[in-house]
Amino acid sequence: MDYGEFSGAYLSNDGQTILMYFSENISGNLCDIYFSQLRKAGDWSKPKSVGKVINGKNTDEVSPFLASDGKTLYFSSNRSGGFGSYDIYMSRRLDDSWKKWSEPKNLGELINTSGWEAYYSLDASGKYAYMVSTNDSYGLEDIVRIPLIEEAQPDPVVLINGKVFDSKTGKGIAAEIRYEELGHEEVSGVARTNPEDGSFKIILPYGKRYSFSANVDGYFPVSENIDLMQVEKYKEILKDLQLVPIEVGHTIRLNNIFFDFGKAELRPESFPELNKVAKLMRENPDMEIEVSGYTDNVGSDSFNLKLSTNRTEEVKKYLVSKKINKNRIIAKGYGKENPVTSNETEEGQQQNRRVEFTILKK
Incomplete structure (x- = not known):
């Protein structure tokens, strides 16, 4: 697809999308911006145009940069209405198709000059921009840093x-x-x-x-x-x-296990974490574990012991539903025993409310 004289690419912060610019015309010098996405198989999709809102007719769009919010796109273009030969524009992605964008906005004369500006980028905070400019440069082009006004900052x-x-x-x-x-x-x-x-x-x-x-x-x-x-x-x-x-005797805390207050039923957002445990046990068919539950010190000893026991039984039940033999899992509640820190603060109580598993046999 890339037959032109110039090309370049930018990898998004999440590593899932590449924005690139090139010309599909042989020896062409007018580029459009395209996107390619990482697929589950580990390869990349065929590049597709980001659409006519960004890519103008008979204009050159180059040096795309996607801000850390994953939505705000900056690029350089020689379209009409600019301050110089190439100006920096900003647009926001409107959906997940990567083809619908807000109308590009020229960043104005605080950024753009009568010269050539491109390769615009931002730090993570969105407070400072960096770009290449020919304006008042020591050489042909210089790298400059610019403090940004709020309207030009990403989310x-x-x-x-x-x-x-x-x-x-x-x-x-x-x-x-x-x-x-x-x-x-x-x-x-x-x-x-x-x-x-x-x-x-x-x-x-x-x-x-x-x-x-x-x-x-x-x-x-x-x-x-x-x-x-x-x-x-x-x-x-x-x-x-x-x-x-993954060794016998090691205890692993499951931080992403969630229950409603005072209840034993697993909340759905717990399932991905437990799926990792099930996967581990399938990959190690001789492994046996103890699932241990703990509470903070709020409430009676008997209530906390029962609650922690019921919660570990729910975890065991879920793992069994994923084809793990029930004889490989011991479920035991300890109530408020074995705190990992003081219960005197809310943060400490949160640390003490936990579900863990210990590898008994591998």
């Missing part, structure tokens, strides 16, 4: 950074990090850690609740979750991810 996002580490050794691990909408198993995005120290950064748009975990062969991925339903300002959150070696 705010959250930057999650931390480390993936071995729970046994405490050392950082090279891992793949997957994140999805909580309660769903379709991957929303993929990132990879720094192989030297296990550090990572992922960017998540507001408006959803997310589950994310690190994945490495020989370890069980301990999941974390974060609620970003309420839109706020850009912020950064530190969240480490631990990986537990």
Whole structure:
């Protein structure tokens, strides 16, 4: 498809979409913007045009950049009405087809000059832009940084950074990090850690609740979750991810198991987490586990013991429904025993309310 003189590409932050520009005409020098998406098989779809709203007739659209919100597109074009030979424009994606966009808006003379501007990009906070410009340059073109006015900023996002580490050794691990909408198993995005120290950064748009975990062969991925339903300002959150070696005696906390207050029935958003446990047990047909349930110190001892026991029985029942032999699972409630931290704060109580499983036999 790419027969022209110029081309380039940009990979979205979630690793699921490539935006590219090229010409389908032999030796053509007028480019359009296309998109390609990662398929479940691991290959990429054939590039498709983002549509006529972005790609003008007899105009050149180049250097696409998709902001961290996954919706706001910036690109350079020589369409009429600009301040210079090529200006920066902004448009917002209106649906998941990647073909419907808002009318492109010229970012104005605070960004665009009488010269040539392209290769526009933003930092995660959306506060600063970087681009290449010929205006007042030291050479043919210079890289410049620009503080952005609010109208030119994308929707705010959250930057999650931390480390993936071995729970046994405490050392950082090279891992793949997957994140999805909580309660769903379709991957929303993929990132990879720094192989030297296990550090990572992922960017998540507001408006959803997310589950994310690190994945490495020989370890069980301990999941974390974060609620970003309420839109706020850009912020950064530190969240480490631990990986537990699949070895006899190791206890693994299931962070994404959810019950209504005072009840034992599993909420549907718990199913993807339990499906991981079922998958682990299918891959290790001799494995036996104990599912352990704990509460905080609110309520009577008898109520908490019964509640924790009933919850572990519900977890066992779900695993059995996934073709795991019931004799391979011990379900036991411990009530408010064995707290991992003090119950004096709400955060401590939340930490103590938990479901875990321990590998008894492998």
